[in-house]
Amino acid sequence: MIMNKRFLFSCLLIGSIAANLCGQDKPRVYILATGGTIAGIGASETSSGYIAGVVSVDKIIQSAPEILQLAQIKGEQVVNIPSQDMSEADWLIIAKRVNQLLSQADVTGIVITHGTDTMEETAFFLNLVVKSDKPVVLAGAMRPSTEISADGPMNVYEAVAVAASPLSIGKGVMIVMDDKILSADDAMKTMTTALETFKCPNFGFLGYLWDSKPIFTRNSLVKHTIHSEFDVADVDILPKVAIVYGYAGIDSLFVATAVRKGVNGIVYAGVGNGNPNTANLNALADAVKHGIPVVRSARTPFGPTTQHDEVDDDKYRFSASWFKTPEKSRILLMLALMKTKDYKEIQRMFVEY
């Protein structure tokens, strides 16, 4: 009996050493690749022209072999496109796969490689529909994989470090770029070509990476992931929401066209604090009368679009977007419309998320 116990202990010890050597005790991180500049190929190491969304997930993993020291890695190619071509159908595919993977006990976290142009939109969509508090981290690159000092490998490495860390649990969907950790609700691409393009303009970074370790300095306190009321498990098509971009002298043609084309909701990116001019105030009021909810947002990049400043939102039954940019307002309104058309209920969601 004693011999048997010793034998069993030895087997367990050998098993655990073997597992260690094979990395089986390491966190398990999936890399879902979707394309973007991180998967881009240029004409030369120095030219700025390139084609995004070419390189496969295996090559992205090979470009940062150090990630294998951090986690057991599995790669999947979801799509391979520049993110300006990302669609709502792609968001649904990604969200469903993320939820499927995170429901598995042996999956620690997920990294999604993605073009930077619409990364904040995919991140925000996932922030609202992922049903897990495990880490989901988006990463991309500003330089294609073939350029000198391409930033993709380091961004992937740091994204895996965040996805594999227990410190990242419950933080919501994050973006990792350029040594910073950003929350999906506030992240914004702010410069067309610079490496340090992503900022959290309203609330600041969630944290940063030092010595391959995430250091968190704040939490995102808006509702997300497991606290979100939105669920796309059985959804194949999202409501259609148009954004109309305001400017001096804009006529009501664009709002009227959106109404005529049968959109389900309108986000108006107004000037200043989300102000429409008189022509569009009337057109938007008309849209509401046609049963089309309207959210006032702002083309002004930073700060909240607040209720009842120059526009009497209760009179017109508009909702105001608070800290959501027009493009994030569109996403939240699309999900809100799956539940309600009531402007006060939509307003509640814009305050809470």
Ligand code: ASP
């Ligand atoms: N247009 C590219 C994309 O979003 C830009 C990038 O990835 O940085 O796919």
